[in-house]
Amino acid sequence: MLDQLKSGELKKGDRILSENKLAEFFSVSRQTVRKAIYDLEKEGYLVTRRGSGTYVKSMRKDKENIGILTQSLTDYIFPFIVMGAEETLKNTKFNSFIGNAKNDPVVERETLERWMDLGLKGMIVDPVVSATKQANVTLLKEISEQIPTVIINSDLNIPYAGTLVLNDYECGSFAAKKFIELGHKRVAVIYKAVHKAANERANGFIDTINEHKQILLYELPFHGQETSDEVFNLIMSLLSLPKNNLPTAIFCSNDLVAMQVIMAAKKLNLDIPNDISLIGFDDADFAQALEISTFRHPKQQFGEKAAQMLLKMIEENNNGKPEKIVEKAEFIERNSLIQKK
Structure with a gap:
């Protein structure tokens, strides 16, 4: 086994066989295998994690x-x-x-x-x-x-x-200013609350909107994955509001959420952008195809x-x-x- 470790035949992270299987493979006793594993651990080649197994810790020294x-x-x-x-x-x-x-x-x-x-x-x-x-x-x-x-x-x-x-906070603030510049009085922000960058984008948006008391703001945080039913249902509830309460502009913490908005709007016969203006984040490949205004993440x-x-x-x-x-x-x-x- 040592020769295999030094030659690179076994790689870092590889899980080695159980003591029984090693004993059978090398035709030696379990006690001999246990002693070999102990020695290899001492030399830094292996590491044992309780309840998980024994793994290769060291590769060839030139790596x-x-x-x-x-x-x-x-x-x-x-x-x-x-x-x-x-x-x-x-x-x-x-x-x-x-x-x-x-x-x-x-x-x-x-x-x-x-x-x-x-x-x-x-x-x-x-x-x-x-x-x-x-x-x-x-x-x-x-x-x-x-x-x-x-x-x-x-x-x-x-x-x-x-x-x-x-500059997530500044991007959120910019999106808010863009909606204000376009004359929107009812706006929403939809964001993944468990992710710090999404929170920063939302905070920038919310703080800027709150400087304008005449604007109605809907804040919709979520905790699951962007493509989950949780998010789609949340958006459907928002877009099902009476026309006089319906937001006319929505900022999404990423383009996957913006795509969910487009899907929900289509289901409810709402048009983007005539009924709802939309800004996403990341500039995913599909954002261009769907003509979503967005911030480009230099991935x-x-x-x-x-x-x-x-x-x-x-x-x-x-x-x-x-x-x-x-x-x-x-x-x-x-x-x-x-x-x-």
Whole structure:
């Protein structure tokens, strides 16, 4: 087994066979296998996690690795962020581990702990449920004190971690000013309350609208996934209001929510933009096809920037103050906006 570890035939994170199966495979006693595993753990090649199994901790010494942990690899933003980071890393001495937290803080925690066991040299993390008490802030603080770490899309105020975010609050304020400029008197904001960036966008929108007392504001936070029945039903309830109460403009914390608004409006025979003006966020591929006015998330460039920040931190060996960078999201105006008569 040691030869396999040193040759790279076994990789970091691989789970090894049970003691019984190893004993059978190598034709030795379980006691011999147990002693071998103990020795390999002492030498740093293996790590055992109670209730889970024994995993490979060390690879060939000429390999160094970093982790890129996303909220969900199936969402429309995160694959592009990963592509950008990998593009930056491909000509360096680092390999990348790609992690999928599946929007679950438990999965995120398990992945982070496993990566720490494997001795990664650095991490880029887009944290899940970042606006809730379930966020893994304490663990991320502990990790950032040990290895270079960059947090993206949510500012968790972690002293030793680099931070890369968008100007979310300013974007929300801009969307509100756009609706005011177009003469809308009844507006709504729909946002994912568990995500810090979405909260920042909503706060910017709400604060700006509240400066104008004559405008009626509907605030609709949600906690599930954007494409869930929860969100669609929430939007349907809003758009089913009597005509005199119906919002004439809606700001959505991302384009998936904006797409749900379009679907609900179509079902209720409402027209975008004649009945409802609409602004989304992210500039997903489908936003252009649906002519949604939106803020462009620089997805791939964001991943590149995060990797550059991490490489700089690794080179400096965590010396100096980590960077906090706020990138501006460009507003893309399309045919989902109209002047209210």
